[in-house]
Amino acid sequence: MCPYALLVKLNIPPSVRHFSMQPAVVVEKLAKNYKDFLALDNISFAVPQGEIFGLLGPNGAGKSTTVRILATLLAPTSGSAFVAGYNVQNNPFAVRRSIGYVPQEQMCDNYLTGRENLWLQGNLYHMDYTAIQQRIRELSALLELEDALDKITKQYSGGMKKKLDIASGLIHRPQVLFLDEPSLGLDVSTRLKVWEYIRRLYQEGITILLCTNYMDEAEKLAVRIAIIDHGKVAVIDTLERLLAQVGGDVVTLELENSVGPSRNGFEDELKKLAFVTKVLARENSLNIFLQYDETVLPQIMRAAGNFYVPIRKLTFSRPRLDDVFLKYTGHRLQEEGT
Amino acid sequence: MNHSLQEIGALTRRWFIHLSREPVHVMFALIQPLLWFALFANIFSRVARGSQFGNVSYPTFMTASALALTVVGNSLMGGIPLLMDKELGFLNKLLAAPISRNSILMSRFLFVNAVNWMQMTIILLVALLMKVHLETGAAGIVLLYLLGALLGIGVTFISLALAFLLHSHAEFFAIVGFINLPLVFVSSALIPVSLMPIWLAWLAKINPLTYAIDGMRAMIIPGWQAQPIWLIFFALVLFDAICFLISARIFRRNLG
Numbered sequence: 001m002c003p004y005a006l007l008v009k010l011n012i013p014p015s016v017r018h019f020s021m022q023p024a025v026v027v028e029k030l031a032k033n034y035k036d037f038l039a040l041d042n043i044s045f046a047v048p049q050g051e052i053f054g055l056l057g058p059n060g061a062g063k064s065t066t067v068r069i070l071a072t073l074l075a076p077t078s079g080s081a082f083v084a085g086y087n088v089q090n091n092p093f094a095v096r097r098s099i100g101y102v103p104q105e106q107m108c109d110n111y112l113t114g115r116e117n118l119w120l121q122g123n124l125y126h127m128d129y130t131a132i133q134q135r136i137r138e139l140s141a142l143l144e145l146e147d148a149l150d151k152i153t154k155q156y157s158g159g160m161k162k163k164l165d166i167a168s169g170l171i172h173r174p175q176v177l178f179l180d181e182p183s184l185g186l187d188v189s190t191r192l193k194v195w196e197y198i199r200r201l202y203q204e205g206i207t208i209l210l211c212t213n214y215m216d217e218a219e220k221l222a223v224r225i226a227i228i229d230h231g232k233v234a235v236i237d238t239l240e241r242l243l244a245q246v247g248g249d250v251v252t253l254e255l256e257n258s259v260g261p262s263r264n265g266f267e268d269e270l271k272k273l274a275f276v277t278k279v280l281a282r283e284n285s286l287n288i289f290l291q292y293d294e295t296v297l298p299q300i301m302r303a304a305g306n307f308y309v310p311i312r313k314l315t316f317s318r319p320r321l322d323d324v325f326l327k328y329t330g331h332r333l334q335e336e337g338t
Numbered sequence: 339m340n341h342s343l344q345e346i347g348a349l350t351r352r353w354f355i356h357l358s359r360e361p362v363h364v365m366f367a368l369i370q371p372l373l374w375f376a377l378f379a380n381i382f383s384r385v386a387r388g389s390q391f392g393n394v395s396y397p398t399f400m401t402a403s404a405l406a407l408t409v410v411g412n413s414l415m416g417g418i419p420l421l422m423d424k425e426l427g428f429l430n431k432l433l434a435a436p437i438s439r440n441s442i443l444m445s446r447f448l449f450v451n452a453v454n455w456m457q458m459t460i461i462l463l464v465a466l467l468m469k470v471h472l473e474t475g476a477a478g479i480v481l482l483y484l485l486g487a488l489l490g491i492g493v494t495f496i497s498l499a500l501a502f503l504l505h506s507h508a509e510f511f512a513i514v515g516f517i518n519l520p521l522v523f524v525s526s527a528l529i530p531v532s533l534m535p536i537w538l539a540w541l542a543k544i545n546p547l548t549y550a551i552d553g554m555r556a557m558i559i560p561g562w563q564a565q566p567i568w569l570i571f572f573a574l575v576l577f578d579a580i581c582f583l584i585s586a587r588i589f590r591r592n593l594g
Binding site for chain 1: 341344345347348349351352355356359360426427428430431432433434435436437
């Protein structure tokens with residue numbers, strides 16, 4: 001048993017057991033070029049053992065490229081990466097033994113039953129007969145797969161297939177699990193289920209690197225988050241601190257199209273208000289980051305009245321990861337590609 | 339070593355499960371060689387006779403061709419499942435596992451060869467029903483299977499290499515369809531090389547299929563010796579070695 005598993009077994013709380021442990025994943029100045037396209041631009045981060053680390057960013061930001069390098073499927077152009085202490089380029093076999101890889105595409109063999117898929121996977125990790133059997137029992141209980149285990153996977157629903165993919169990534173008890181867009185294409189209730197399973201895995205002490213372009217997925221699951229955009233890491237921190245950094249609460253004003261020059265005066269006036277920390281102007285809207293108290297909304301409305309700025313809609317929201325994303329990348333995640 | 343066996347065993351088992359889950363596939367795998375044989379054995383049966391054809395019935399003459407062509411046809415398709423795995427991304431899952439890359443290829447060779455031998459057996463059984471007499475007995479039959487394996491290995495190498503070079507199975511089928519026909523006509527499958535025009539005879543002499551068929555014929559027809567047996571085995575081993583050398587580079591580049 002590795003020392004880490006021992007700490008889990010002894011019920012040592014995560015905050016203590018992660019202290020002084022070598023990180024499960026270390027990425028140092030990793031870059032990847034495809035001809036003239038720079039997919040990864042010197043990204044660096046580290047994932048402590050036993051943590052769910054979220055890589056959050058739009059499609060094409062470089063998340064899958066990162067994971068494919070970490071899973072030894074792709075060679076980086078420059079930089080280095082370590083998984084479970086092994087260099088992905090110098091020691092790929094040791095890395096492969098330590099990881100479970102669940103790519104975003106559906107990965108089970110459609111002609112095989114669930115059980116046959118898991119058997120194949122177990123044999124590829126050189127497990128013996130009883131170990132595979134026991135692990136299939138555990139995983140099918142954990143992921144609620146028992147009833148479907150002996151059906152051919154061609155007949156599985158999308159959610160079932162994803163569960164089987166996750167199970168087959170876990171069959172050999174990897175130290176690190178790479179989950180690339182685990183809830184892509186799943187319906188809402190299946191998605192919630194999958195999240196619940198991921199939290200269960202976290203409680204078992206496995207390190208998870210989660211790639212996602214869903215804000216809520218990162219918010220619900222990740223302990224720490226790296227926001228990545230255009231192949232660069234924009235910011236890395238714990239969820240709480242990221243949320244604290246956006247300057248508390250946000251008021252969003254939707255303006256009429258025909259606001260005109262009075263808008264500039266309005267923006268300047270807003271910036272003068274003591275409680276406002278930042279004003280982000282967009283074509284038809286203003287995002288006002290502020291410290292909330294009861295006087296805030298009336299003051300904003302008064303300023304709007306003074307400058308004759310017609311407001312179509314006002315939204316007040318507590319900070320969300322989306323706002324963090326906006327602050328660090330200058331655009332919202334959902335806008336990408338729409 | 340134990341690890342390799344476990345990997346190869348599990349991967350090969352996967353191909354057999356695929357075969358068993360597609361009854362239509364199994365049916366064609368069984369019927370196709372019969373169809374070849376029935377057509378080949380009869381098409382020229384009224385014109386092709388005499389000493390050039392070994393003084394035997396045309397079905398006897400064609401048994402070797404049916405065996406070899408079945409091996410070639412089946413082995414040429416040997417790369418398709420890997421191409422599918424590549425297209426679907428399943429190959430990535432295999433490559434992310436701590437297995438030897440050779441195990442993936444080896445499982446294909448074992449499976450393709452097993453199916454080849456199964457089909458050869460069917461053809462031989464039907465040949466017996468058609469009163470084809472196997473002159474050389476048990477030892478000859480063993481050599482027939484060995485020749486089938488030597489031919490199949492080289493062709494499977496080509497097919498697996500194509501699976502990594504090409505991007506889609508549509509491309510694959512187009513190229514394989516293009517290779518197949520000239521390969522058959524520029525060989526001793528339909529008529530002996532000695533009856534071909536000079537230029538065709540020359541081409542046939544560099545076609546590995548000619549050697550496999552002549553070798554098999556020597557096992558079936560008494561006194562048939564278009565080429566010395568040692569030359570036949572030498573040519574087929576050389577063919578396998580060349581295919582290995584060319585495709586090994588392609589495998590290394592694509593399997594890392």
